Amino acid sequence: MKMTFRYYGASDPVTLEKISQIPTVSSIVSAVYDVAPGGVWSRESIAALKADAEAHGLLFEVVESVPVPEDIKLGTAKAPALIENYCENVRRLGEAGVKCICYNFMPVFDWLRSELRRPEKDGSNSLAYDEETVLAMNPANGGLSLPGWDESYTLEGLRELLRQYESMTEEKLWENLKTFLEAVIPVAHEAGVNMAIHPDDPPWGIFGLPRIITCEKNLDRFLSLVDRKENGLTFCTGSLGADPNNDLVRMAAKYADRIHFAHIRNVRHTGERKFHEVAHPTDCGSLDIYGIMRALYDAGFDSYIRPDHGRMIWGEEGRPGYGLYDRALGAMYLSGLWEAFEKDGPRKGK
Numbered sequence: 319m320k321m322t323f324r325y326y327g328a329s330d331p332v333t334l335e336k337i338s339q340i341p342t343v344s345s346i347v348s349a350v351y352d353v354a355p356g357g358v359w360s361r362e363s364i365a366a367l368k369a370d371a372e373a374h375g376l377l378f379e380v381v382e383s384v385p386v387p388e389d390i391k392l393g394t395a396k397a398p399a400l401i402e403n404y405c406e407n408v409r410r411l412g413e414a415g416v417k418c419i420c421y422n423f424m425p426v427f428d429w430l431r432s433e434l435r436r437p438e439k440d441g442s443n444s445l446a447y448d449e450e451t452v453l454a455m456n457p458a459n460g461g462l463s464l465p466g467w468d469e470s471y472t473l474e475g476l477r478e479l480l481r482q483y484e485s486m487t488e489e490k491l492w493e494n495l496k497t498f499l500e501a502v503i504p505v506a507h508e509a510g511v512n513m514a515i516h517p518d519d520p521p522w523g524i525f526g527l528p529r530i531i532t533c534e535k536n537l538d539r540f541l542s543l544v545d546r547k548e549n550g551l552t553f554c555t556g557s558l559g560a561d562p563n564n565d566l567v568r569m570a571a572k573y574a575d576r577i578h579f580a581h582i583r584n585v586r587h588t589g590e591r592k593f594h595e596v597a598h599p600t601d602c603g604s605l606d607i608y609g610i611m612r613a614l615y616d617a618g619f620d621s622y623i624r625p626d627h628g629r630m631i632w633g634e635e636g637r638p639g640y641g642l643y644d645r646a647l648g649a650m651y652l653s654g655l656w657e658a659f660e661k662d663g664p665r666k667g668k
């Protein structure tokens with residue numbers, strides 16, 4: 319297992335120096351932010367990020383994300399050229415020593431929440447989701463406040479995009495995903511890079527937009543679209559775990575050899591399609607984080623992991639989900655579990 323930590327580049331208040339002070343973290347997870355989705359990342363920007371990380375004793379082996387442009391998901395006439403650009407990014411990142419690329423295939427919206435600062439009694443706050451509140455916001459009327467993963471949408475642009483998606487079905491999205499993978503996975507193989515799709519968050523369709531990376535049945539289908547090691551998963555426990563029907567311990571064991579990146583966090587379910595994010599340990603939420611980690615360990619998992627969203631604690635202000643303190647506590651908890659597994663004895667599945 320290789321512990322990593324997400325870094326949003328030079329503007330991130332969680333600096334490389336701070337990250338380098340967290341025990342057990344060996345690599346940053348980052349991206350080139352000076353190119354719009356669909357563009358080719360310059361070798362200079364990639365090299366600069368790597369050099370910055372290395373100057374702080376950190377590796378740069380994981381990219382999150384190389385975004386997939388909407389034209390690829392929509393399968394428009396622009397898709398082939400954009401897929402070629404995507405492949406070029408995979409090649410360039412492989413050359414620079416990146417081993418894993420995280421991306422998602424969610425139409426229009428990345429992760430969605432109804433509240434970015436849900437207060438807890440202890441003075442901390444965290445991200446929350448309540449489907450009723452989300453559905454009451456109409457994105458086409460500007461009713462949605464986006465949680466910081468994309469500030470580039472204008473209202474007009476968003477309306478146009480939603481219009482383009484009106485005829486999109488799940489099956490059509492699967493087809494477009496397959497076309498993408500058939501082009502990208504052979505390139506990833508050549509480049510020595512593992513591709514790791516991020517599950518949809520939350521893992522169900524929303525605002526009439528289909529979402530397909532949601533559950534065990536669909537992960538089986540995804541992995542068989544191109545059945546090669548490089549076509550793998552980001553196992554995001556908070557995303558998949560928002561649906562209590564997903565048995566994460568079972569899925570961790572089942573997919574371990576195709577999980578190239580694990581995002582570990584806990585959520586508490588408080589109703590139908592209603593949850594909020596909590597601290598990482600098992601007893602803080604509804605997910606069996608110990609069981610998931612144990613299942614990964616026993617199944618031989620040896621890839622990248624990062625603590626995912628943290629609460630805002632100790633008065634910290636910052637990018638929702640991506641403060642320093644609670645994520646650092648998460649890294650410690652996860653590394654502690656792992657050390658205990660290793661010292662307990664051999665992997666049970668081996």
Ligand code: DNO
Nearest residue numbers: 382383420421422428429516
């Ligand atoms: C949320 C993140 C996601 C993830 C993308 C991957 O905090 O896990 O935004 O980076 O979905 O493309």
